[in-house]
Amino acid sequence: MRLFVNYTLVGVTQGLVYAAVALALVLAWRSTRILNFAQGAMAMITTYIAATLLEHSVGYWEAFIAAIAAGLVIGAVTERLVIRPVEARNPLNAVIVAIGVLIFLEALAAAIWGSVERGFPAPFSLVGYRVGGHGIELAPFDVFVIVAVLVMMALLLALFRFTALGLRMRASAFSPEVAGMLGVRVKRLLTLGWALAAAAGALAGLFVAPSVFLYPQNMDSVLIFGFTAAIIGGLESPLGALAGGLVSGLAWSYVGGYIGPSFQASGAVALLVVVLMVRPSGLFSSPQARRV
Amino acid sequence: MAGVVAEPDPGATAPAAEAEPTAAPPGRSGPAWLRRLRLPTQPFFRHGLLAVLGGVACYLLSVQVSSFANFNIAEVAAYTVVIAGLALLVGGTGQISLGHAALMAVGAYAYADLESHNKHLPLAVGLLLATALTAAAGGIVGAAAARLRGPYLAGVTLALGLAVPQLADHYFSSDQGIPISFTPPSTVEANHWLAWICLLSALIVLFLLANLRTSRWARAFSAVRDDEIAASLAGISVARTQILGFVISAACAGLGGALLALCNLGATSGAFPISLSILLIAGVVIGGTGTLVGAVWGGILVVYGPIWLDDAVGSTTSSLGVNLPSIVFGALIVLVVIFVPNGIQGALNRLGLRVRRAARW
Numbered sequence: 001m002r003l004f005v006n007y008t009l010v011g012v013t014q015g016l017v018y019a020a021v022a023l024a025l026v027l028a029w030r031s032t033r034i035l036n037f038a039q040g041a042m043a044m045i046t047t048y049i050a051a052t053l054l055e056h057s058v059g060y061w062e063a064f065i066a067a068i069a070a071g072l073v074i075g076a077v078t079e080r081l082v083i084r085p086v087e088a089r090n091p092l093n094a095v096i097v098a099i100g101v102l103i104f105l106e107a108l109a110a111a112i113w114g115s116v117e118r119g120f121p122a123p124f125s126l127v128g129y130r131v132g133g134h135g136i137e138l139a140p141f142d143v144f145v146i147v148a149v150l151v152m153m154a155l156l157l158a159l160f161r162f163t164a165l166g167l168r169m170r171a172s173a174f175s176p177e178v179a180g181m182l183g184v185r186v187k188r189l190l191t192l193g194w195a196l197a198a199a200a201g202a203l204a205g206l207f208v209a210p211s212v213f214l215y216p217q218n219m220d221s222v223l224i225f226g227f228t229a230a231i232i233g234g235l236e237s238p239l240g241a242l243a244g245g246l247v248s249g250l251a252w253s254y255v256g257g258y259i260g261p262s263f264q265a266s267g268a269v270a271l272l273v274v275v276l277m278v279r280p281s282g283l284f285s286s287p288q289a290r291r292v
Numbered sequence: 293m294a295g296v297v298a299e300p301d302p303g304a305t306a307p308a309a310e311a312e313p314t315a316a317p318p319g320r321s322g323p324a325w326l327r328r329l330r331l332p333t334q335p336f337f338r339h340g341l342l343a344v345l346g347g348v349a350c351y352l353l354s355v356q357v358s359s360f361a362n363f364n365i366a367e368v369a370a371y372t373v374v375i376a377g378l379a380l381l382v383g384g385t386g387q388i389s390l391g392h393a394a395l396m397a398v399g400a401y402a403y404a405d406l407e408s409h410n411k412h413l414p415l416a417v418g419l420l421l422a423t424a425l426t427a428a429a430g431g432i433v434g435a436a437a438a439r440l441r442g443p444y445l446a447g448v449t450l451a452l453g454l455a456v457p458q459l460a461d462h463y464f465s466s467d468q469g470i471p472i473s474f475t476p477p478s479t480v481e482a483n484h485w486l487a488w489i490c491l492l493s494a495l496i497v498l499f500l501l502a503n504l505r506t507s508r509w510a511r512a513f514s515a516v517r518d519d520e521i522a523a524s525l526a527g528i529s530v531a532r533t534q535i536l537g538f539v540i541s542a543a544c545a546g547l548g549g550a551l552l553a554l555c556n557l558g559a560t561s562g563a564f565p566i567s568l569s570i571l572l573i574a575g576v577v578i579g580g581t582g583t584l585v586g587a588v589w590g591g592i593l594v595v596y597g598p599i600w601l602d603d604a605v606g607s608t609t610s611s612l613g614v615n616l617p618s619i620v621f622g623a624l625i626v627l628v629v630i631f632v633p634n635g636i637q638g639a640l641n642r643l644g645l646r647v648r649r650a651a652r653w
Contacts, residue, residue, distance in 0.1 A: 035443050037570070085630045091442070092382065096577045096629045099570050104622025111615035220566070224454050231447035262462035265455035272448045273436050280439055 006137040007257040008250065013142040015249020016149040017207050021219075021226025022233060022241035023153065024201035028075075029235050030173045031193025032087055037098040038078065039226070040219030041105035042198050043205030046070045047214055048113050050206060051120055060123045067202045075198025079191045087190075109216040117218075120209035145207045152203060156196070156238055169193060221265075225252060228268045232275050234282025243283060247271070335506040343499040350491045354484060362487040363555065364595055369490035370551035372591030373497045375575045376584055377544020380501060382573070383581035384510065385537035386517030387437060390446050391453030392545050392572050395433075397564035399426040399546030400553035401460055404470035411473070419493065422550040423543050430542020434535040453569045457561035469560030472553060490551050497544060498584055504540070505584070513537055578628050580635030589636040597621060 021039065028036040050067035054060065078101060086094045124140035160166040171179040172186040173193070180186045208222050229248045233240025248268060255267035275283065354362055374396060381387050389395075403422035406413055433452065437445050464470055476485035504510055515523040516533045524530050553559045575594045580586030601620055607613030632639050 029443070035446060082626050082630065086633075089633060092388065092573075092577060092581075093629050093633055095388075095446075096574050097626050099574055100622045100625030100629065102570075102622070103625065104619055107615045107618030107622060111612045111619065114611055221454065224450055224566070227447045228451055231444055235443060260462070262458045265451060265458050268451045269448065269455045272451055276440055276444055276448065277436075280441070281444060 002134060003257065007253045009136060009138045009142070010257075011250035011253030012246065013138070013145055013249070014252055015229075015246040016146050016242075017204055017222070017245075018225050018229040018249050018252075019242045019245025020149050020152070020200055020204035020207065021222060022229035022245050023156070023238055024197045024204065025226060025230040026233070026235060026238060026241045027156075027193055027197035027200060029230070031169070031190045031197075032079070032083060032094075033091065034083060034087070034094040034098065035227075036194075036197065037095065037223075038101035038105060039197070039201045040223030041102045041109075041216075042071065042074050042078070043201040043208075044214075044216060044219045045074060045105055045109055046198075046202035047120065047205040047209045047218075048109055051118065051209075051214055052113075054121065060121065064123075064206060067206055068199050071199040071202030072195040075201075076191050076195040078198070079194035083194070084187070084190075106216045113216075115216055117213040117215045120206075120214045122210040126210065141210065148203065148207070152200060153238060153242055156200075160238075224265070225249075225268060228272055231272060231282055234279075234285035236282075237284045240282060240284030247275075336503060339499050339502040342502075343495050346498075347491070347495050350495070351488070354487050354491065359481055359483040362481075362483040364599070366483070366487040366490040366555050367552070367595045368588075368591045369487070369494040370548045370555065370591075371572075371575070371594045372494050372548075372588050373551065374545050374548030375572060375579065375590040375594070376498060376501055376587035377541040377548070378572055379576045379579070379581055379584075379587050379590070380504075380513075380544070381537050381541040382576050384513040384517065385534050387534060387537060388442070388446050388573070389437075389449045389538075389541070390569050390573060391449035391451075391456070391566075392541075393564040393566065393568035394449075394453045394456035395426055395430060395542045395545035396549030396552065396568075397456050397460055397559070397561060398429050398542075399423065399549030400559035400564065401464065401470065402426065402546070403550035404472050404553050404559035405464075407472050408470055415489065419547060419550050423547040426546020426549070427539050427543035430539045430545070431535060433542065434538025437538055438531040438534040450566070450569075453566045457564055457566075460559075460561040464559075469558050469562075471558040474554055474557060486555060489554065493547060493551055497547065498587075501544075502584055509533075509536065574625055578625065578632075578635050580637030580639075580641075582634075583637045583641075586635055586637040 021043075024039050024043075025036060028034060028039070046067040049070045050063040053063040053066055058066075082097050082101060083094065086097050122141040124144050126139045126141050128135045128137050128139045130136070158166075160170055168179070168184045169189050169192065171182070172184050172189045176186045204222070204226070205219060208219060212218050212222075225248055226245075229244035230241055231244070232247055233242070233244030248271060251267050251271050252264050256264045259267075279285065350365075354365060357365070374392065378389065378392050381389055399422045402425045403418050406418050406421055433449070436448065440448060460469075474482070474486075476482045480488075512523070512528045512533045515526060515528055516530050520530050523533075549559075549564070552563065556563055571594055572590075575590030576586070578593055579588070579590030598617060598621065601617035604617075605613075605620055606617045628635075634642075
């Protein structure tokens, strides 16, 4: 029983990190219908920026804000420079462009910061709380991760639901032509969508680094589980990303704990296949009308 | 659509004149001097002739160059096989697989396992068995894939690409993998022998795929890719066609993986990481999706791209020098896709067309 509780706690924390990655993918997908394979690499770069600031004795929270801001900039610049020329073309070409960006950024990080693993600090203790004399797998840092991701979700939902800007973003994702005719500057909002996505990814990067260290490829497998989460959630809704993140985080933790870490990726495959067999476009997808 | 060229000679006279993009039936296309040669008009014999010519050209190239270059040629041939199969999936049935390195790993481990348990197994039989086994695995993946579209299929295959190397590490000894003993005939140098095996396999695969491209199956593939509903109204089983595409593609990946295991003298999970799957897709798109020659370009890119860039801009003295080749490689991929969206072969076809138009004036 204690094992089960601990696996569940680990799964929930990990699930919320995956949810942040999934949210980044969902935001980019909503605005441009492109799967951003470079999302993990972008988050890695922003985490390195934070690490560099920390080395120059900047405070953790200043570095935290700087990483999120760097995410906004990297997302916007990437969309504007390399994604926009391929947006209207074959979706496969956009995938390849994102892969090129991934290779570019990982090599760039290795050139600037070296490829040696380095530690990254957490603002709160990583030692678990004690309940009834037993340590549990929930540390103050985990609580911070959970709260931070939930707050970010809430802010984004509020942005989409209650502001004029959010309405314009939803409109340009739903129907770019009509939104454009009604005076929405669609292209600019696509850039904003990518900027927000990369900021969400930057948050995930800051949360991943304390536990898996920081090196140029440290986000690769996190990105794959983030993908699993986004796809289970249906790629469209931020809430789906949250649900998908929780499901894949729990699956990751239970499979790793009860069966073995070698089977974690297979667990993700099995989960994806089972969910997609029942709902071929994810849990939170709205039914799509197909023109015959 | 022409492009029925089975010209597998890496790097030699590339934009073969047969690749004229007209609607003429295969065999009747090409410039007048070629038609005057009275080449066989049936695709089967035509592809056979091209394969034999390509084989002669490859042999001549192989004996000219050094032993190390032959090793690279063997790798190019192995990757060409994989990329040709992946291009059939991407360009043919319109499905995407981001886990093809996992299927290569299945082929590699299958061959290595067979070889290590049965030392007297003939090479060809081992390769065929590995191919068949991977094709079966591809059938299982394909059955699941037939229900999925676009990003959903990409996600499942990506996760599969992560899962298979993990499982391989779990069930086979993780660090060394399975070693293969490889004994060439005493009269032939090892790397030459390796190159010939891989080139012969690649020629056979390209010959078979070229014939597939002119068959009714290829028409079913395009029908399913362009409009699934129209295809099923025309009596084509969409799911069965997509599964068939996956099986053929997996067979190619399995053979390519087994050949690479031969090159590396063993099957290790580290040789088939997720980044390889991604590089393969880049090879398909940059080579040119619609043609078989594009697969050869893709194979050259995957093998020689890093080597050439290393020679051009790399150095071991600084952290920048070590990583500069990859930085340039990533930037080149982005630039090629933005400025040459139809890939190398697409650009060459267009160039050839323009030259011929100019010559006609």
